[in-house]
Amino acid sequence: xxxxxxxxxxxARFLKNLQRQVIAYNESHCGGVVRVTMSDSCDAQYxxxxxxxxxxxxxxxxxxxxxxxxxxxxSNTKYDATVTTHRIECTYSMAAPLDAPVxxxxxxxxxxxxxxxxxxxxITHYHEESFYGSTMLEQVVDxxxxxxLDEATARDVQFAIGALNAS
Numbered sequence: 001x002x003x004x005x006x007x008x009x010x011x012a013r014f015l016k017n018l019q020r021q022v023i024a025y026n027e028s029h030c031g032g033v034v035r036v037t038m039s040d041s042c043d044a045q046y047x048x049x050x051x052x053x054x055x056x057x058x059x060x061x062x063x064x065x066x067x068x069x070x071x072x073x074x075s076n077t078k079y080d081a082t083v084t085t086h087r088i089e090c091t092y093s094m095a096a097p098l099d100a101p102v103x104x105x106x107x108x109x110x111x112x113x114x115x116x117x118x119x120x121x122x123i124t125h126y127h128e129e130s131f132y133g134s135t136m137l138e139q140v141v142d143x144x145x146x147x148x149l150d151e152a153t154a155r156d157v158q159f160a161i162g163a164l165n166a167s
Contacts, residue, residue: 011094015047018092021137022049028138034145036137045095049137051088053145088144098133100125103144104162111147111154111163118162120144 022038029035033055039048087106093099103124105112112118119126123135123143147154 014092014098015094018047018049018137025138025141033149034141036141045093047092047094049090049092049101049140051090051141051144053086053088053148054083055086055148086148090140090144100128100131100135101140103140109148113162113164116162120147 019038022036025036033053035052037050037052039050085107086109089104089106090101091104092101100123102117103120104115104117106114108114117126118124120143121127122130123140124131147156
């Protein structure tokens, strides 16, 4: 078996495994504030996962700017709250499926710049040495959603590469 055929087989198995993990995540977190979708445009080079995080901007101290740019905003009259949905893109290389993904926040937030690859230790491509190929999608999703949902986590990453306060 040639090297290119072997690489294609590994990539196909990785893609199928990633699809299973997306389904499992959504089933186990049914009705939660975090949802995961997989891009239909996965190709031989990249697989893209999109994470959507619903943030209640009336009670969440991390994202209380009520930004409407590139985010869906809905009002829930029962609780009188405004929810902003943030999108995050995780791109996996099919050439090296066991490498860490490149993570970009696609909607404005108070933690990370928009459209810029960010640094989250052990999760993103900036820290290949601490990323394990066995890292489950759930760990990646929870790590990229946490800065939007938790003030302490937002403080921890405020000077990371791609963060708004980074120099």
